[in-house]
Amino acid sequence: MFLTELSCGLCGKSHSKSLLQTVCQNCQRPLLASYDLKAVSAILSRKDLAGREPSLWRYREVLPVPADEEPVSFREGWTPLLPAPRFGPEIGLPNVWIKDESQNPTGSFKARGMSVAVSMAKHYGATALAVPSAGNAAGALAAYAARTGLPAYLFMPEDTPRANVVECAATGARITLVKGLITDCAREVARRAAVEGWFDLSTLREPYRLEGKKTLGYEIAEQMGWQLPDVILYPTGGGTGLIGMWKAFHEMEQLGWISSKRPRMVAVQAAGCCPIVAAFNAGERFATEHLNASTMASGLRVPKAIGDFLILDAVNQSGGTSLAIIDREMLEAVKRVGATEGLFVAPESAACCAAAGKLAKSGWIRSDETVIIFNTGTGLKYPECFADFTGSERLPPAHD
Ligand SMILES: *Cc1c(COP(=O)(O)O)cnc(C)c1O
Ligand SMILES: [Zn+2]
Numbered sequence: 001m002f003l004t005e006l007s008c009g010l011c012g013k014s015h016s017k018s019l020l021q022t023v024c025q026n027c028q029r030p031l032l033a034s035y036d037l038k039a040v041s042a043i044l045s046r047k048d049l050a051g052r053e054p055s056l057w058r059y060r061e062v063l064p065v066p067a068d069e070e071p072v073s074f075r076e077g078w079t080p081l082l083p084a085p086r087f088g089p090e091i092g093l094p095n096v097w098i099k100d101e102s103q104n105p106t107g108s109f110k111a112r113g114m115s116v117a118v119s120m121a122k123h124y125g126a127t128a129l130a131v132p133s134a135g136n137a138a139g140a141l142a143a144y145a146a147r148t149g150l151p152a153y154l155f156m157p158e159d160t161p162r163a164n165v166v167e168c169a170a171t172g173a174r175i176t177l178v179k180g181l182i183t184d185c186a187r188e189v190a191r192r193a194a195v196e197g198w199f200d201l202s203t204l205r206e207p208y209r210l211e212g213k214k215t216l217g218y219e220i221a222e223q224m225g226w227q228l229p230d231v232i233l234y235p236t237g238g239g240t241g242l243i244g245m246w247k248a249f250h251e252m253e254q255l256g257w258i259s260s261k262r263p264r265m266v267a268v269q270a271a272g273c274c275p276i277v278a279a280f281n282a283g284e285r286f287a288t289e290h291l292n293a294s295t296m297a298s299g300l301r302v303p304k305a306i307g308d309f310l311i312l313d314a315v316n317q318s319g320g321t322s323l324a325i326i327d328r329e330m331l332e333a334v335k336r337v338g339a340t341e342g343l344f345v346a347p348e349s350a351a352c353c354a355a356a357g358k359l360a361k362s363g364w365i366r367s368d369e370t371v372i373i374f375n376t377g378t379g380l381k382y383p384e385c386f387a388d389f390t391g392s393e394r395l396p397p398a399h400d
Helices: 037-043 056-062 110-123 136-147 162-170 182-196 208-223 240-254 275-282 308-317 327-341 347-361
Strands: 003-008 031-035 081-083 096-100 129-132 152-157 174-178 231-235 264-270 321-325 371-375
Touching: 031 208, 037 056, 037 240, 056 110, 056 208, 081 208, 096 208, 110 136, 110 208, 129 136, 129 182, 136 152, 136 162, 152 162, 152 182, 162 174, 174 182, 208 240, 231 240, 231 347, 240 264, 240 308, 264 275, 264 308, 264 347, 275 308, 275 321, 321 327, 321 347, 327 347, 347 371
Parallel strands: 096 371, 129 152, 152 174, 231 264, 231 371, 264 321
Antiparallel strands: 003 031, 081 096
């Protein structure tokens, strides 16, 4: 195993990897895992990856689970990077690719983070797992906890899409619905975790969900022949995927696998909850809480992100941008990408599709640039949002 230590993303304080860590003891900000990348590059080259298993575990050397331990896995990751030959040209971008994360176990990219984080929690001896969630993180934790025989305690806002609640119940989790937002759920988990003996897997409050999510960066590099795209659009709630990809790009450069060229990172949010967009526009490194957050894109309903500065640093260093999309535009984009590409995307991803169109129109993305849009989850989990998507005609009753 090549994991060396954990260090704070803000103050840099080093933390030992020999116990299950949460946040920085000094400043309570996220911890980032470091690896001995020199040693990895001595035994692993890009070519060695070619024949490996089609899951995120093909990057085993840069993941924290010890080599002699079996990860808790459903073979997540290595999702297709699909061309968008009709949707792309329609919005003026002929070189658009959609990374289809809806094909992950439990239908969203939350599976990546939970596979690695649950594997590590198990490794360190955790006996019960808990998470506050807008929906998809709970569904993923429920599945991975059941897979390894640990109880899962899930806290979701009471207006979470029903499919998320049902999948958690079906996989044996203990569910609490909370009147309020994910921040209220997080407060409840934090308050009870110590007495109940739960390990809290909240976004960026333990170091390993990020390690699972960073494999998005490794995969797009490998799938594009080690040439990163010009622009990446990411639907940003807590920001794990965006921060993870940025970390992966840095690691791959150290490994000698990619050059120093980086994509411009675009953090897309919902107009009803856009603390990162507000901070970006104000030129701030930290975001203030978005009050009265409201959007149908439940994964984007994150009023305050502990990794705000990591998101904003990546966006700024990459020459990227951040913009907000209203719910009605998300619904329109769901239909548009659905009809042109046959993908039923989650509203979070639809926000990225709409954002790509806007950035193309304004000239911020040029038509010759290569663009990746993330479809982070399946639209099938959001029936409430699409209640009036019938599009059907009723035939009159048949008579003989
Ligand atoms: C959680 C989630 C997001 C946001 O991901 P973060 O890593 O928290 O920014 C986006 N889309 C979907 C479908 C999600 O479930
Ligand atoms: Zn710190």
